[in-house]
Each structure stands twice: as structure tokens, then as C-alpha cells.
Amino acid sequence: MKGAQTLLAFKSSGAYVINTYNLTGYRPLSAASTPITFEATELAADEGADGKVRLYSTLQLPKGMEAVNHIWQVGSTVANGVPAKHAFAQENLEAKGSLVLTGAGATEAAPAPVFISHDYLD
Secondary structure: OOOOEEEEEEEEOOEEEEEEEEOOOOOOOOOOOOOOOOEEEEEEEEEOOOOOEEEEEEEEOOOOOOEEEEEOOOOOOEEOOEEOOOOOOHHHHOOEEEEEOOOHHHOOOOOOOEEEOOEEEO
């Protein structure tokens, strides 16, 4: 999604690679990470017994930030380390939310999205 700061995990030679991308437009990505606004450290990914990939990171957010908008996608393919764009089906366009970091809205954990066969389910 144009304007997104992304963390992207994909498997290469049996191990997960996690790249960051600053999506400034709708053009093909490169195999190399590009800098994002927030410093991302401790990047890791694993695959559960159910085949779902989990991505982990620590993000350095600016002091006073109260919420973070987030999106999630299941991409189609990665060829030679270069990710292809995801589909623009309705469930892809609706895969977004806001994570409240402070105040009353921050007391409850948000449920994780459920993915089956590359589709987002409510």
C-alpha cells in the first residue's frame, strides 16, 4: 500500500529473511531493504505447526506516539528475493487497523488476524 512502512518476511534457502520497505509508490520492489521511519531491530520470523508465519520486531517509536496504524497482507510470491505485489481483493483492502498504545484503549490486546489460503477472515 502506497505510503506504508513495511516489515516483510519470506523464506529463502530454508530460512526466513525479513526486509523493511518504505513504499513510496506502486512500482516493483528490490531485493534489498529500504529504510523505514521507525528503527526496526530484533527482526525474526518463524512458522507455526499450522503453516502460518509470525513476524517479530522491536520498533523504536517517537516519544508521545499514542497510536500506530497497521496493515497486514499475504503476498503472492517472492522471486530471487524480490517480493511481488499482493492482490487487491476486498479482503486485502480491508486488512487494516489502529493499535492504540496509551489510555483506556490500550488495556486490551487486539485479536490476531486469521489467514487461511491467503485470504483474510473476520
